[in-house]
Amino acid sequence: MAGDELHDPLITVEGSEADIDQITNCSQFVKEALIVNKKxxxxxxxxxxxxxxxxxxxxxxxxxxxxxxxxxxxxxxxxxxxxxxxxxxxxxxxxxxxxxxxxxxxxxxxxxxxxxxxxxxxxxxxxxxxxxxxxxxxxxxxxxxxxxxxxxxxxxxxxxxxxxxxxxxxxxxxxxxxxxxxxxxxxxxxxxxxxxxxxxxxxxxxxxxxxxxxxxxxxxxxxxxxxxxxxxxxxxxxxxxxxxxxxxxxxxxxxDLGAFAQVSITSAIMMCLEFWYYMLVVVLTGRLKNAQTAVAAISICTNLNGWEMMIFLGFNAAISVRISNELGAGRPRAAKFSILVVVITAALIGVVFLSLVLALKDVYALPFTNNPEVAHEVSKLAVIFAFTLLLNSVQPVLTGVAVGAGWQWLVAYINIACYYLVGLPLAFFLGSKLNMGVQGVWSGMFTGLLLQALILTGITLSTNWNKEAQLADSRIKKWGGSVEPPVENSNTRKPGQVV
Incomplete structure (x- = not known):
């Protein structure tokens, strides 16, 4: 297959690595950013x-x-x-x-x-x-x-x-x-x-x-x-x-099934630690006073947060595939530029969600409940919930960067520390011991999310992406990249031809 046939509309930054090196002013940055954003x-x-x-x-x-x-x-x-x-x-x-x-x-x-x-x-x-x-x-x-x-x-x-x-x-x-x-x-x-x-x-x-x-x-x-x-x-x-x-x-x-299984299990642990975090927050809320109202309020916010996450899972997939493609192709600077553009785009969308929640803080719970007590509890969470939505617009992108680079084990350890050693204990302490109720529980959970996002941001900024590109090459070879393709020129196969 010709080389340019491999360059999918998403994968290739127009002008590739060279044009990114030549970005010297704001207009050039905006031009390249718009190209990446479109793809x-x-x-x-x-x-x-x-x-x-x-x-x-x-x-x-x-x-x-x-x-x-x-x-x-x-x-x-x-x-x-x-x-x-x-x-x-x-x-x-x-x-x-x-x-x-x-x-x-x-x-x-x-x-x-x-x-x-x-x-x-x-x-x-x-x-x-x-x-x-x-x-x-x-x-x-x-x-x-x-x-x-x-x-x-x-x-x-x-x-x-x-x-x-x-x-x-x-x-x-x-x-x-x-x-x-x-x-x-x-x-x-x-x-x-x-x-x-x-x-x-x-x-x-x-x-x-x-x-x-x-x-x-x-x-x-x-x-x-x-x-x-x-x-x-x-x-x-x-x-x-x-x-x-x-x-x-x-x-x-x-x-190489053993090595493959190890990476797959690591990835499962990384993702499950995130999913179970929210589930345990709901369980923890059930231990508060007036538990039915508290659980209902937390569940409404968790549900809305889940729907927002569905949107940013698309960004997670996009940046994950883009980073892995760029590193595999040996284009580390293109990978760094892509991260910057996607983080900015996701953050801008997060600001829109934040603004909507703050503008509708007294009514955004009404489609989910006709209980005024529950609606009041949800409205009390509006400010911290709005900033949670902003944080969760960027966090999936950072996780996607980690997946694209193959840092699953690292993220799993970070999730354990931030979510289970900081977030949940703090949520229990603020919610139960200090009697802050749902606001305390959500504040503790938010602290864990914020800490994880800050650590991933620091790691991303300090990463040597040239070294990551070399690691990607060795990873491909380790997991069978040396296996020779079939003698048959499969690239000439026409759509519709069954193998």
Missing amino acids: LWCFAGPSIFTAIAQYSLGAVTQVFAGHLTTLELDAVSTENMVIAGLAFGIMLGMGSALETICGQAFGAKQLHMLGVYMQRSWIIYIIMCIILLPIYIWASPILRFFGQNQEIAKLAGRFALYMIPQLFAYGANFPIQKFLRAQSKVVTMAWISAVALVFHVFLSWLLIVRFQFGLVGAAVSLNLSWWIVVLAQFSYIIMGYCPGAWTGFSWSAFH
Whole structure:
């Protein structure tokens, strides 16, 4: 494949490294920044839509479950948020390792390794699915152990058994997503997710409302929709639309599985430490006086924060892929420039969210509750919550930089220190011991987030990006970059030709 064919609209900064070196005034900076920003949105926009569409599959199931009994709705919600949510978080985290490796291999033009890396991840993901299987099988006793209502736990456990195919769909989906994302095939992913969502809405209505199949209908619809996403994306790959990156199944996928698994598990730990942080904050709030009001107020803010995070997950993916591509291609200065542009863009969007919350501080809780006491508690959080949204606009970008550079272990240690040694103890002390209530809990949580963001900022500013580019090259070689591509010139394969 010709070299310029590798330069995806997102990946290449126009004029490359040389033009970035020649930036000497504000107008040149703005010109180059606008170029990077345009390519960022070409990637981040479809990525945001894909994240929201796939997140909505489970949400739509819960909406249609509302046509059933309250008990069945509670069972679906519990399985979706606790059992499936745990599996989703672990596998999403594991996928960031593949994002690093595939992105750097693509930047280094080791296209044939992308398919091998994806297959290695499939093997590791299948093993992880088997490890997680007991959580689905014994969901009922597990939920009862943590104090869940007996009837809800029993029905949620039955629904969890129905949803085992979704678990393996997660395992197949995430490696494919990272494989496609490394090549910036994000528009295709967005279209597939949109079609799957429309299909899911129709099938859920048909099975749950029309034919009244209850939990079985909900499970069939959700399982089918997830497997449609998986099979459609894989069909796109094997039909030849990823020339050079997919050269068929390879025995090389069974090489270096130990090192690959170690990085994947590290990535899972890094992401889960973040997800569990918010979950534990809600649990901690339940220990406060007037716990029902406190939990409701914290949950509203956490929910709004989660929707904002869906937007910035797109930026996380964009900067992660861009940094890994630039380092793999040996363009460290382009990587530094990209970080600066994306941080500025994300911060500006964060300012918009901050301004909206402050302007609507007395009413932004009303769509979620008709309880004036809860609405008052939420309004009291407005100022610190607004600054949390600003911080969370930049934090995913910094995490994306870490993923792109392959710093997963480092971020895991930082998360433990900032979240669990500082944030949660401080939240408990301020909320319970000093009787500051929800404001104290959220202030402690915010302190952990702020400390993590400051440390990641310091690391990013002090990083020798020339050295990171060299490490990316050695990482590619370590994990099979020396594996020779097939003799067949796969780059000449036409779209539509099945391998």
